[in-house]
Amino acid sequence: MPAPADPGAPGVGLPEDWPAALAQLDADGRVLAANRAWREQPGLPARVAVQPGAEALTVWHLLPEGVCWALDVQPAAHGGWWCTALRTSAPPRPAPGGFSSRFESELRYWTIFHASSSPILLVGEEGQILEANPAATGLYCYPRELMLQMELAQLMPACPSPARLFATQPETLPAGLHLRQGAESFMAEVTLSYVRLRGVLMAVVLVRDVHEAHLRAALEQHQQRELAHAARLIHAGEMASALAHELNQPLTAIRNFSGVVQRRLEQMGDAARTVREPVQMIAEQALRAGEIVHRIRGFVRKGVPVTAPLNLNEVVRDVIRFNEADARAHGVEIQVLLAEDLPRLNADRLQLEQAISNLVRNGIESMLELPGQRLLRISSSLTVDQQLELRVSDQGGGLAPALAHDPFAPFVTTKPHGMGLGLAICRTIIENHGGRIWVANNSARGCTFCFSLPLPTA
Template sequence: MTDKPRTTHVPLNELDEQGRKLHFRSILDSVPDAMIVTDESGVMLAFSRAAEALFGYTQQEMLGQPVNVLMAGRDRANHDNYIGNYMTTGKRQIIGIGRVVMAAKADGTLFPIDLKIGEARIGEHFLFTAFIRDLTEQQRAELRIQEMQSELVHFSRLSAVGTMASALAHELNQPLTAVANYLEASRDLLDSPDPETKEILREALSEAARQAVRAGEIVRKLRSYVSRGEVDMRTVHLRPLLLDAIALSRISRDHADIPVNLELAVADQRVQADPIQVQQVVINLIRNAMDAMDGVDDARIRVRTLSPDEAGFVAIDVCDNGPGLPAEMKEAIFKPFATTKSQGMGLGLSICQTIVEAHGGEIRAITPPEGGTCFRFTLRADTGKT
């Protein structure tokens, strides 16, 4: 009986240089996501097979080239700034964190990618490894879902408006009919000026006034119900909610390459909120900020949370470095039909205010010392107590 051949296992750290190169090459050929290795100056040292398929360049074309040739718009300049800032300050803006950015294929096609970067220090030098995933199909699916949700919401609103209009007509019909009848009777009684007729006239006019007040009360209650709305309050983790809102705000936007930084005062902050409604507030504020910075070269947006205050509320800021709000708009910005956009209806911020106030919070516009505009709204912190 012959013995089976014995397999010798060689630890990775004992491979010779040629072995390590072959091992690294096998990784580049088999890793499913696009993988690119650069030095601290941004020059590409390795370009995986998946990266070739994704971008349409060959490895030979890319080695020695600056990695920013694969970026698009503001992200091209921002990528170098992130690396340079990290090398000088050690502050991480993308390294080890990840970000959704816009990239460019060899044929000029722009597409969104999920970019994650790791670092390795070798002596006095750094190597950065980027892992890249194409988000085109994911964002198309998200956009379609969002469109379907919008269509459903629109249909639901139309149905609700129809039902509300029918109910309003029914409720108002009785007092308004009574007002008309009393006024007609009063008009007829004016032709008989005797004391008894005057007393009947006074009663008819008083009843008409009472029915008019009743009609006004019906409208007031309806307005109160509409402005208050219904809030599905629950415990919500802020970080995933805000990350989703940032991602959704980039879908199908002309300014989707504007970087949006998220800063959390408390990593696992929880609030009491209706997540769908609060996301709508954040998306609206981010999109407003994007529109406000049209033409700003170094445009950037910061979404940050503050620690809970003494009253138990968490503040969320959405800040931009745009030209700021005109002074005359600061007081009126939350009123319906008040807008700084040529094509805007001026309802977005009014709806945001309604949502925030329905949560028991408040929203306001702030001009920070460094310029630009911040919109700050508050939500009640979740303490975990019942």
């Protein structure tokens, strides 16, 4: 059916009552206006692959269900095209010597294109999307009609420019970010090849979703780094144990010799009074250093947990003595509010010391960048349900968002050089003793770590 007289202005004079589907196209093949018959057909494209400078051409448009449209395209005076669509369920029989082989080839191509499980896009020389198969529309979550109005760069922000896209040989682009509808991003690889249909050069963009593989590779790299860090920590622990063993003898000698000096000074009477106090301090510090070495060896010593009746407040005081030098060095004041006459509990002393020490050190480190007063409050109490409860409250920046879901998860940390095992170890120790541990942000600033332990049954 011939096109109507060209009125010049797009959309003007379109015969609404024509039985044939008729549309006006711009110079690039986009539909500018269409009559009722065209609009009522759901399978007609929003863009037709036209060839600039052609007198007339027929474009075959195959739908996935096997319906074929013959699109008769003719030049229009307004610089675009007239397009008449004819629906057919089978390809027309060409005359002898015609284009049967080309048509059949195109028909097979379109059949494979729509049936492929791999996402495929056809892209024009200006970067516009000319066609998308069902796998591509499913991957990007856009309807086909909307994708045919988009540029490739809207799906691939880092895609090459149209000039570079068509200047390269067939190649596979490295994995990059792609965007689904709703701005959801994912990683995908792209393989480029080229095809010419009815004289129109198109880029065939084959997309492969590698997002899950990319996440697995990133996770494996992270775990390898953490395992390497753990290996270094194990080595450092072995060195610390060996060093503690070697330091034990000279520290014992210092204590013995300082005792000899003290006894000699006692014999000298008041003449040695000014020297007696420094020597006494030397002896006390040597004894304290010996206790530290003993604790280090206890931390790294192998063996099964040994539970025994102990006083929670005594364990807390020992931990504070162990960390008081670090607290003073960082200007942190430790306030102790321990309830008196607490009943004894059965626990492994070394493990409990380790859990409390981790919480105290976390509290100190959370306030390193805090101006003004830095206060760490440690309190113990007996709850109404006969549980011993310990609270360690700091004035730091509070619980980081990255830890909000599960603060005690292993390998999760906000410290630049942290491994994310301290709180996980605390939870394991407390839960192995039948207790529970939790954390909450304070009303003003900072957060409070709490754990409760059950009392032994009668």
